[in-house]
Amino acid sequence: MADTATTASAAAAASAASTSTDAPPFQLGKPRFQQTSFYGRFRHFLDIIDPRTLFVTERRLREAVQLLEDYKHGTLRPGVTNEQLWSAQKIKQAILHPDTNEKIFMPFRMSGYIPFGTPIVVGLLLPNQTLASTVFWQWLNQSHNACVNYANRNATKPSPASKFIQGYLGAVISAVSIAVGLNVLVQKANKFTPATRLLVQRFVPFPAVASANICNVVLMRYGELEEGIDVLDGDGNLVGSSKIAARHALLETALTRVVLPMPILVLPPIVMSMLEKTALLQARPRLLLPVQSLVCLAAFGLALPLAISLFPQMSEIETSQLEPEIAQATSSRTVVYNKGL
Template identity: 90%
Template structure:
């Protein structure tokens, strides 16, 4: 999403028109021409009209847009709907087309806000857009540009062809291994590109998680395909339908394996728990278990609509006269179905749990419960 260009004190795109809802003569409304030679009164009248329009549009805009807070989400995170809208912003593929100059403009605008040197006329809407652009492209810890295919906003566009490949009918052993490997490789790159880089992490941990995910995904997918092929009680049509559902258990189990292998240190060392003021109370292994459970559940729910709905929808569409008479349309139709399922499933799945989850202090370790008077503490569950 591109930042609007600003000229003088008026953001671009705002029409300098009259205020039909204002009383005659107020806010620069219709007045007799005059005010000196050369139309000086007319120029003053036009400036008043423009100022009036800017104020009215600014008030209308602020009515639906919250005040800007640097580094904070625009939408409320305590409700599912608020989290859903927040993650829709994060995965917005339009940010993939932001140019380098627009990115620099967004970063500079946020720097100006941080140091209190904003140009006149900058609105909350522009500031939220600037933050959205920066968060979509720049890693928050390293301040480096994330490679486009591995951004969260590129996860759906670049991941959909892989999903289509996973769901192709009549898979061979080689194609099954290839698509499962490619899917887990893409997931590993996305996870690494968007990792928490505040603390140094050995590359061996990521390699371990990647290899575990690939091995588990390929093993389960190949094993299930072999069992289906040996099941003589199934008709060829039933066997083909069941094969289309094989990618889901393979990908879901690989996702769980990836989470456990890459974050197992949290189970041993614990994760930070904070009070309502953001103060660190301690490090809790119990909170780490909750965080990993919530993350693993999200990783199971995520591929469900993507890998289950398209086979069901395609099995119904393939019986229609359109696809029977035009079998070459099957792949484009399946691609569109996969894209729609992916676009819906991703924000729904990652919105299930808040990024900062709450847990009752009484359920944590005794030493943590004794260290605070807060009834609940919060922890970062991760994505």
């Protein structure tokens, strides 16, 4: 029976391939684009954050899931193209959690990160903020980040709520402390002119958010450093659990979290400082907030796929760099591990 199902699945795949020449042959559960190059990873993550999947109806989601089930069991109807299969997989991965198969709340999906996060970025970059507004926007930003992290977590192993609360509180406290501290220092800097002080204040959110992101990653995933993470050989077989690979995974993720807010929180202040001098905005100050929102949206849309494309989702490391027991457990020169997002 298994051989029959496999043959039928292969036949269905061949049928799909023959009816679609634009899309690559479909592979269930595999990325559509090659992950060995930065461009391939960039195209892959553009699919993941595509905000159009937020508008997929319940009926379309059921159809996509059913299409993938038909492909898996070799009962795919004739005429289904590779493009349709890739589209169905994109929809399922954007909406349903891969481990629990439950729908992810829309604001916390990766595809909702930019639309729901942009208003927060605009709030972080508002000029002349009071102490209360600084605390509010930093708290809201880290709350949103924590919920996105939790909603897209690896749910194959149970994680205690205390770990989530610890990471959340650590991120909020570090972000608020750094933002408030830097703002106080800027206010007390008598050497700055009012214009310079305003410009410097606009860059305060970046170090606050970047440091909080690192704190969030370390605290939320500290268990990986203690227990290690799974490493696999070239055939996908489990080799063992490595603490060294866990350190590499956390370092790569932390670097991503530092790069991510850089264009979002650095480019808009530079662009806005130039745009504010134009005759159009000086004559129509009410346009400042809408223009700043568009600038932040563009920066966010560029920064997110660029940052998460820096490292492959499945990273590779030489076995000689890992624990001796890992190196002795496989003949492979390299092993792979899931870096996480």
